[in-house]
Amino acid sequence: MALNRAEVHNMAAGPSPLPTSVLQQAAKGLLNYNGTGMGVCELSHRGxxxxxxxxxxxxxxxxxxxxxxxxxxxxxxxxxxxxxxxxxxxxxxxxxxxxxxxxxxxxxxxxxxxxxxxxxxxxxxxxxxxxxxxxxxxxxxxxxxxxxxxxxxxxxxxxxxxxxxxxxxxxxxxxxxxxxxxxxxxxxxxxxxxxxxxxxxxxxxxxxxxxxxxxxxxxxxxxxxxxxxxxxxxxxxxxxxxxxxxxxxxxxxxxxxxxxxxxxxxxxxxxxxxxxxxxxxxxxxxxxxxxxxxxxxxxxxLIEEKGGMAGVKETNEKKAKLLYAALEEAERKGLVRLTVSDREARSWMNVTWVIDEADGDEESSREKRFLKGAEAQGFRQIKGHRSVGGIRASIYNAVSLESVQELVNYIKNWAAAEKWM
Ligand SMILES: Cc1ncc(COP(=O)(O)O)c(C=O)c1O
Known part of the structure; x- marks a missing residue:
């Protein structure tokens, strides 16, 4: 199924999403930079x-x-x-x-x-x-x-x-x-x-x-x-x-x-x-x-549309707070464990947690269910790094507050459903 960019929440750890409007501009520059009739990759770097x-x-x-x-x-x-x-x-x-x-x-x-x-x-x-x-x-x-x-x-x-x-x-x-x-x-x-x-x-x-x-x-x-x-x-x-x-x-x-x-x-x-x-x-x-x-x-x-460093910081702080609050709630219910125990040292960019630490049953594991459900809701590239496992949602600058809110909604619904399983 072909998907539109707007239909997915790309939370990759890197390479990571870039703002759509920037990519649109870049696509134009790739073909014809600033009316030169030449693409940006076709110009001398010394020009x-x-x-x-x-x-x-x-x-x-x-x-x-x-x-x-x-x-x-x-x-x-x-x-x-x-x-x-x-x-x-x-x-x-x-x-x-x-x-x-x-x-x-x-x-x-x-x-x-x-x-x-x-x-x-x-x-x-x-x-x-x-x-x-x-x-x-x-x-x-x-x-x-x-x-x-x-x-x-x-x-x-x-x-x-x-x-x-x-x-x-x-x-x-x-x-x-x-x-x-x-x-x-x-x-x-x-x-x-x-x-x-x-x-x-x-x-x-x-x-x-x-x-x-x-x-x-x-x-x-x-x-x-x-x-x-x-x-x-x-x-x-x-x-x-x-x-x-x-x-x-x-x-x-x-x-x-x-x-x-x-x-x-x-x-x-x-x-x-x-x-x-x-x-x-x-x-x-x-x-x-x-x-x-x-x-x-x-x-x-970032300067023209996102309020410079102050604006970017404000949005990133909101995103991190929102997501950690939802995960802490799920943690209190015993459904997840945030991998960074020191709250002040939790990353604003890469939010990591584990589900099912001791569950060896691949098919029935909650983590699998979580990932499958997340995929169906449009979340992409949130599996933890292969060396540590678990889940990692990378919420860099180009991930919107709305996408993070969607993830929070998903986590809450998943947590509510899991309680009865
Ligand atoms: C914090 C940090 N340092 C260094 C690197 C290595 O960067 P590269 O893959 O560009 O060599 C990475 C890659 O993800 C990184 O996240």
Whole structure:
């Protein structure tokens, strides 16, 4: 059966839905950009039209997130995963250049601190370890990867409590993932919450790096100016997969070759060096033109139609509150369990819960019934990530309050029916 877009509630975790009006506009631009008679994917990335798109995207992003002038905005490729490596290589180079006078044989490898709150920060720290410790026998480690706090023992059902953090005084950087897409756990947006990122505990001169892939432009970024680097893959709130935004403090744009020549740090592939990207206005090599174009349209749309960051935040907060309230009610009836126990650390973007934890009977399981009923009502892509199971409703910016209300109605009806089964 062929379905219309309006008939489904797409709650995918990424790639995720984009606003219909933006896609309509993008479809036109794909055929004929701005009356040039050429599609946006057929224009030189060095021409004035495409440069204009990149400049507009940057200006709108700066406006939405209040990005200070101290920070550069870069558009790059390789997904969030490539950033796991880029961050490590560039930050180590920056750290090495701060002690230029120290000869290689006297340079001790720095510590890098990771806060591990779910699958993505686990992967990022694993990549840092892989790059830090060459697999050859007796090779010297290039860095000591230290886990400053982790909630793995409690299956990532919360963020760490203040007293659990153990930061290194002179770390080359501290890394965290603001919203864990798979586990549904997010640092609180309110800086005074016990579930907020513990900015006050991180030594002042230690650079802070954050993965904002799945919560980017969903609400303001607390203490944006305190971050050395923030990155986000586009494919949740911003645009099609293929582009990654990097917001980086300008003094961190360092020549990685110069650092490597000093000894003690690895060589950085050219495409991963932030300085190269910045020096070339994100156009060092051919960029993902269509992804950048759609992202620019999305940013404009948020400013013109959605009330900017304040408006977007307000709607996202309402959506999350509505859905969590319905799930908490079902939880009180013993029908579901919210996987994140700490209410203040529940994600506004990826809402995760389980049904039937101990039910081995596939056919009769409540979860199956839930998913089948949801599918019939038009809900799509809400099965939990294969590594954790359960249900995950991703309610990114392009998922409307009305769609969330429909899901709440469905959950309530399902819960009422289940009570009698
Ligand atoms: C929070 C987060 N970080 C990193 C990644 C990895 O991104 P990519 O698949 O673009 O490499 C994802 C992917 O979903 C993510 O959700």
């Amino acid at each position: 004035k039209e495409f440069k204009g798109i990149v400049e507009k995207a940057e200006a709108d992003l700066r406006e939405l997130l209040q990005i200070p002038d101290s920070h550069a905005v870069l558009f790059t490729q390789g997904g969030g995963t490539t950033q796991f490596s880029s961050v490590f290589l560039n930050m180590l180079a920056y750290h090495r250049l701060k002690s230029k006078d120290v000869p290689a044989e006297q340079y001790s490898p720095p510590t890098v601190d990771y806060i591990v709150t779910g699958a993505w920060s686990s992967k990022a720290s694993a990549e840092a370890k892989r790059l830090a410790v060459p697999p050859t026998p007796n090779a010297q480690a290039l860095a000591n990867v230290h886990i400053a706090a982790t909630t793995k023992p409690t299956k990532f059902n919360r963020v760490p409590r203040k007293e659990e953090y153990n930061f290194t005084n002179d770390a080359a950087y501290v890394y965290y993932c603001e919203n864990e897409t798979i586990n549904g756990v997010q640092f609180a947006g309110d800086v005074d919450s016990p579930a907020a990122v513990p900015f006050d505990l991180i030594p002042n001169d230690v650079p802070i790096v954050a993965d904002y892939s799945s919560s980017f432009i969903s609400r303001p970024i607390p203490h944006i100016e305190r971050h050395a680097l923030i990155y986000a893959g586009a494919q949740k709130n911003l645009g099609p997969a293929g582009v990654v935004v990097v917001i980086v403090r300008k003094d961190l744009l360092v020549d990685t070759n110069e650092a490597a020549l000093l000894g003690g740090v690895p060589v950085c592939p050219i495409e991963l060096e932030y300085k190269i990207l910045a020096d070339n206005g994100s156009l060092y090599n051919t960029p993902p033109v269509f992804s950048i174009y759609v992202s620019q349209l999305v940013l404009r749309y």
